[in-house]
Amino acid sequence: MNEKLHKTEPYPVDAFVMAQTDLRKGYADGSLGVLILGAVWLVAALVAFFVSSLTAVWTLFFGGMFIHPLSLLIGKLMGVPGNHSKQNPLGKLAMEGTAFMLMCIPLALLLSLQEHAWFFQGMLLIIGGRYLTFTTLYGIKTYWVLGGILGAAAFALFFFNASPGISALIAFSMETGARILCFTKLKRKPSL
Template identity: 50%
Template sequence: MEMAVTAAQNDMRRAYYSGAAGILASALAWSVATGVAAFASPQRAIWALLIGGALIHPIGVLICRLMGASAAHTKGNPFGQLAGASTFWLVFSLPLAYALGLRNPAWFFNALLLIIGGRYLVFATLYGMQLYWALGLALAAAGFALAALSVSAVAVVTAGAAIELVFAMAGIILHRKWVRANNSPNPQPLGSST
């Protein structure tokens, strides 16, 4: 069973650049929301992040392909369903975050840091990488700490962008090391013979 899990994780890493492309796409969405919060309003930044969040997957796929990954896992990989399930959980959590944002825009971003942090913890299993434990916990810690400090919405959304950007760069570096360690730009996909 462990070999099957490792093969599924390797297939996801090969297809999605170890998830780094998705983190980078998310960092871009948070960065746009940061600009909107700073130069327009926190309320508009909520909508910017909601719209940007809806574009994370297609932009992540584009980034994957630009970096040489297929952005398509092998059919039958059980972790594809896990990724989909975690996406539904994220979407189902958004109304609660939005309701909090109606009371205080900073609370929307704090809640989103917690929600997204929780989703990244699932990615630790999806990709078999400790990076996602660190990312998920960093986002959650930021969400709690910034809420406790009652900082502005601009500060919270900026923190989200910065954390995601740092981890996107770390993910790119780790993926490149993983590829070198496997002596192949495309390690064996799930179900292939060696």
């Protein structure tokens, strides 16, 4: 069996890079989702500070449902297609990664039954893990850094017993920094 594996042709690197390029062009390097998510984190932080931590949990939960539709809408206004080639093999990986992320969110909701702050810290881990796959999808190594930072922040916030509002505000700050970095790189590209 190993002989068959060694004799098969490797996936052409050019085709893989073309698939990543297709996704980058179709979704503006994924930066619009980062933009919307940052705004959702900010709203959740404000709700945690001024309304209640439980309402902030639901704000992030339901606000998260608008990330993809709003990023598509903003993308259309900016001239970003908001889709990729149906033949793009990475499109399936994007959908599978999204499905995995969605399947993890109930775990964060269950954590919130014990402590509301744990929902935000759990979501940082889940979203950070999702960003790690963006490196493969878009071919942008910045997402490894962002995913790692979000994951490390989740553990630090848990260790220091951060409140829901502080947890969401820290997440907003990191998403905003990443958004600035992503948009700066995006604006430098002549193809978009």
